[in-house]
Amino acid sequence: MLPEKAQLTCEQQTIQQQVLAFIAAHCRDSQAAVFVLEGDAGTGKSALLSAVFSAVQKQARTSGGKLAGTTNRLLVNHNEMLKIYWEVASQAQWLHKADFQKPTPFINAGHKADVVFIDEAQLLLSQPDPFNRFRQTNQLTELLKLAHVVVLVLDLHQVTKLKSLWTPAMIKQTLAGHVVQRVQLTGQLRMQSPTVAAWVDAFASGRLLPPPHPANYQLRVFEDGVPLYDWIKEMNRQHGLARVLATADFPFRVYTKDPWYVQAGKLRLPWDRVNFTDRPWASQPQTINEVGSIYTIQGFDLNYAGVILGPSVDYEAKTDRITIDPARFEDQTAFRRRPDGTDSTADRTAIIFHVINILLKRGRMGLGLYAVNAALRQRLLAL
Structure with missing residues (x-):
């Protein structure tokens, strides 16, 4: 995510105006209109x-603005992303920390807002999820x-749990009867290549292609986790924001005092801890000595990502x-059974591919890979 004053591309600026026009046209509708x-x-x-929300809040908090006096919130169901938004708010004149919440407390409070922005809506x-105090059918x-x-x-393609499994058909059914406008962002802005x-994209759909060799991006495969870690430490010294990440294929327990470890060949590093x-996890210097997961890195831009495929x-x-092989995926909470029976092997496989896609697209300038399984490692090295 970029700070409020970051320069938007032409594509982003065009869509920003479309969103603002949509909000102005529907901010008094009796039934929610959806962009x-x-x-x-x-x-x-x-x-x-972030840019659109800042523009809306500026209007809301300016006397005579088009949206003056409106109440607006930005929601995201991810702890680390919420912290990123709090950092943005601390640097922006028109934003307050209270503008940003997680969906469940907002829903349970029952307070209405004029405009609700939902990042990472998937x-x-x-x-229902009683553990997280949500008892209705779905949050949307x-x-x-x-x-x-x-x-x-x-x-x-970034759904990572069955309890938040959305499909195009589910989205369409939930939005039926509402005014809906859809727009697609296409330009890849994080990865420089x-x-x-x-x-x-091919890898996260199961296809192995010969790797490209662009001049402006490092794509490397390692024979062991130790040289991968050494490379990440060197990139962190040179450029900052380089971290080791891994698929959730290594044992861990939340809220324990003792660390749980990721084993990648000769490398043994502790998992990230509850933050x-x-x-945000990746902005803390000591986390260079930990292994990040989707719980700490989703939505965050790194310069270099070293990814361990478990x-x-x-x-x-x-x-x-x-x-x-979903049976070897250690994040079994991601596969908690659904009452509608939507937990087939295909669903679980798709979630793991989504995790891979998220991790492999974290690095702006470089990606390093180490595969625990020898067959995959040797094939990557051969390519």
Whole structure:
């Protein structure tokens, strides 16, 4: 995500005006009108949303503004992303920390808003979750009851849990009867190489292509986790914001005093810990000695990402494709059974591919890979 004053691209500026016009046209509607902004990881959705929200809040808090006196909120169902927005608010004249919340407390409070912005809308719960104090059918339906306009930022390739499993059909059914405008962001802004972004797209769909060798991006494969870590430490010294990440294929328990470790060949590093501070995980210097996960890195831009592909990610020589074994994926909370029965092997496989896609697209300037499974590692090295 980019700070409020970051320069938007021409595509982003055009869409920003479309969103603002949509809000102005529907901010008094009796039934929520919905603007859906879609785009792949790294296309600048959050940066655009931040700019639009700041513009709306400036109008809301300026006497005589088009939206003067309106109440607006930005929601995101991800702790680390919420902290990023809090940092943005601390640097922006028109934003307050209280403008940003998680969806569940906003819904449970029952307070209505004129415009509700939802970043990473694919993380909204799509089933009851009593543990998180959400007992209704799905969060999007509840949010539609509480606003005149809802702005959804959505990427269904970043769904990482069955309890927030959304499909195009589910979105269409939930939005039926509402005024809806859809726009797609297409430009890849995080990864400096479009050819590497296309290679990752293929990888996250199970296809292994010959890796590109762009002049402005480092794509490296390592024989062991130790040289991967050494490379990340050197990139962090040179450029900052370089971190080791991993798929959730290594044992861990939340809220324990003792660390849980990621084993990548000869490398043994502790998992990230629960972050009780207001600073995002990757912006804390000591986390260079930890391994990040989607829980700490989703929505955050790194300069370099060193990604460990764990035991659930393998390779089948006969088909020349990446294979997924959900039984070896340690984040079993991601697979908590749904009452509607939506927890097939295909659903679980898709979630793991989504995790891979998220992790591999974190780095702006470089990506390093180490695969725990020898078959996949050797195939990557051969390519």
